[in-house]
Amino acid sequence: MTPDILCIGSVLWDVIGRSPAVMRVGSDVPGRITRLPGGVAMNIAMTLARFGLRPSVLTAIGRDAEGDELVAACGRLGVATDYAYRSEDLPTDVYMGIEGANGLIAAIADAHSLEAAGDKILRPLEDGRLGSAEAPWLGPIALDGNLTEALLSDIAASPLFAAADLRVAPASPGKAERLRPLLAHPRATLYVNLEEANLLTKQPAATAAEAAEALLARGAARVLVTDGGRSAAEGRAGQGVIADVPPQVLVTRVTGAGDTFMAAHLVAERSGAARATALRTALQAAASYVSGDPGS
CATH class of the missing domain: 3.40.1190.20 (Ribokinase)
Structure with a gap:
């Protein structure tokens, strides 16, 4: 199959x-x-x-x-x-x-x-x-x-x-x-956290939105930048950057959270979700995962 x-x-x-x-x-x-x-x-x-x-x-x-x-x-x-x-x-x-x-x-x-x-x-x-x-x-x-x-x-x-x-x-x-x-591949979407974004751009962005802007300026077609429990951002070349804040949860595990975020975002987009909805869905899935929700 x-x-x-x-x-x-x-x-x-x-x-x-x-x-x-x-x-x-x-x-x-x-x-x-x-x-x-x-x-x-x-x-x-x-x-x-x-x-x-x-x-x-x-x-x-x-x-x-x-x-x-x-x-x-x-x-x-x-x-x-x-x-x-x-x-x-x-x-x-x-x-x-x-x-x-x-x-x-x-x-x-x-x-x-x-x-x-x-x-x-x-x-x-x-x-x-x-x-x-x-x-x-x-x-x-x-x-x-x-x-x-x-x-x-x-x-x-x-x-x-x-x-x-x-x-x-x-x-x-x-x-x-x-x-x-x-970074400049026309069909690539990069999923990075703030530290990783700053390493790629060699700039000290203070927020996910700033880091997303910097990555787009370096030629990225599309990026998603997370920053733990703080605001995350999604940016597309020619369409700007949007941001959202993840739900606040008690953190019980962290290994695999970024991978869960990426998978949930991809699935949301496959179902036809708009930019903001897909970002929100991914943040909610990652928050459920780090809280230890067995369904995540």
């Missing part, structure tokens, strides 16, 4: 330690440790599946025990892995994060296998299974910044992506600058 959307990037195990306590460097506190499927591409795909879409991931997953478990878990969550690159010699990637009452304390993302696989993960887009250079994929693609800067540069110029609706998200502020080759 042809997927509704392709999610390209990291699919790995999220190992998250959470505590209700306020934490600092060196804190040793009781809490809970979970292991769940994660990664930017996977978080987006899971949210899309909950909204009723059929997402498929293009990623690298090892042929180790952890990889087999991950593929099985993806299937249970409605995320297809039929086109994933399964490596014999690369281990399955993993993300480890620590969260306290005051947010994300620290995290390490080991996406080395995804980086080592390189353009092998894109083969289904060129060998006819999902498209080719002559007949490229026509639907939406969610692209995450865990890919190498070289591969992202190739994607920006590749005919394989010339007809796609590209939705692009950095994996973290530390990898935001990898997205610079895609």
